Amino acid sequence: MHLAATAEANALLDHEPLALLIGMLLDQQIPMEKAFTSPAVLRDRLGATLDAGAIADLDPATLETLFRQPPALHRFPGAMTKRVHELARILVARYDGDAAAVWRQAPDGQELLRRVASLPGFGEQKAKIFVALLGKQFGVQPAGWREAAGSYGEDGCFRSVADIVDDDSLAKVRSYKKQMKAQAATG
Numbered sequence: 001m002h003l004a005a006t007a008e009a010n011a012l013l014d015h016e017p018l019a020l021l022i023g024m025l026l027d028q029q030i031p032m033e034k035a036f037t038s039p040a041v042l043r044d045r046l047g048a049t050l051d052a053g054a055i056a057d058l059d060p061a062t063l064e065t066l067f068r069q070p071p072a073l074h075r076f077p078g079a080m081t082k083r084v085h086e087l088a089r090i091l092v093a094r095y096d097g098d099a100a101a102v103w104r105q106a107p108d109g110q111e112l113l114r115r116v117a118s119l120p121g122f123g124e125q126k127a128k129i130f131v132a133l134l135g136k137q138f139g140v141q142p143a144g145w146r147e148a149a150g151s152y153g154e155d156g157c158f159r160s161v162a163d164i165v166d167d168d169s170l171a172k173v174r175s176y177k178k179q180m181k182a183q184a185a186t187g
Contacts, residue, residue, distance in 0.1 A: 001013040001014045001036075001137070002164050002165050002166055002167075002169075002170065003023065003032060003033070003036035003161055003164060004023070004033060004036040004037040004040065005033040005034070005036075005037040006037060006040070008040055009036065009037040009039070009040035009041075010036075012039060012040045012043065012050075013036060013039070016039070016043075016049075016050055017098075017099035017100035017102075018039070018050045018051070018052055018088075018091070018099040019039035019040065019043070019050055020039075020099075020133075021087065021091075021099050021102070021119070022038070022039040022042070022050070022084055022087070023035055023036035023037075023038065023039050024036075024122070024126065024129075024130050024133070024161070025080075025083055025084065025087060025119070025120070025121040025122065026038050026039075026073070026074050026080055026084075026121075027126075027161065028121070028126075029075055029076065030074055030075045032161060032164075034074075035074070036161075038073040038074065041071075041073060042066060042067075042073060042084075045066045045069060046066065051097070052087075052088040052091040052092050052097040052098075052099060053088075053092050053097045055084065055085065055088035056085065056088040056089045056091070056092045056097075058085070060081065060082070060085055063081050063084070063085055064077060064078060064081040067080060067081045067084075080121075082120075083120045083121040086120040087119055087120050087121070090118075090119060090120070102115050102116065102119070103115070103116075103134050103140045104140075106142050107142060107143075108142045108143045108144050108145075108148075109131065109142055109143060109144030109145035109146070109147055109148030109149070110144060110147075110148050111142075112131055112134070112140070112142055112145060112148060113127055113128065113131050113148040113149070116130050116131060128148070128149045128150045128152050128153075129149075129152050129160040129161060129162055130162075131145060131148050131149040131152070131153065132146075132149035132152035132153045132160065132162035132163075133160075133161055133162040135149060135153060135162075136153075136162050136163065137162065137165070149162075158172035158173045158175075158176050159173065159176055160173065161173070
């Protein structure tokens with residue numbers, strides 16, 4: 001992984017599916033590196049491993065305190081606390097607390113996309129990007145995953161976090177996003 005600001009946070013993303021889901025959930029309206037580093041900071045503040053059951057069982061006010069503690073885990077700690085808490089509750093209810101079960105048990109790309117899109121904070125675009133990230137960087141490739149990911153699943157493109165594996169690919173993704181913003185501004 002090459003999404004977080006520290007090697008430790010990237011290693012956590014590589015090995016802890018819940019960290020990857022939380023990082024992706026937080027990846028909005030803040031720098032990508034901040035979003036994907038925050039799961040490691042949350043783990044440290046919890047004083048244990050990231051565990052969906054433990055997060056789901058936390059009093060929401062306690063979790064929000066952990067999000068707000070300087071440096072805050074997100075620009076909007078209140079809203080993001082609620083989303084992370086709800087994510088954990090859904091993972092416990094639907095997947096026995098196992099974040100990887102979201103994708104491990106998906107029989108095909110469309111079902112994988114549906115499962116991801118049903119999680120809090122995962123709209124259609126973010127769900128497609130996450131499916132592409134799973135396929136491109138984690139080998140999660142059920143039949144039809146590229147189609148489910150849409151243009152984000154295309155091989156050799158540099159559109160999103162799914163394509164970032166080093167500093168060069170990060171620069172290419174940032175350049176692409178800058179171009180898209182410029183095109184949107186000119187209408």
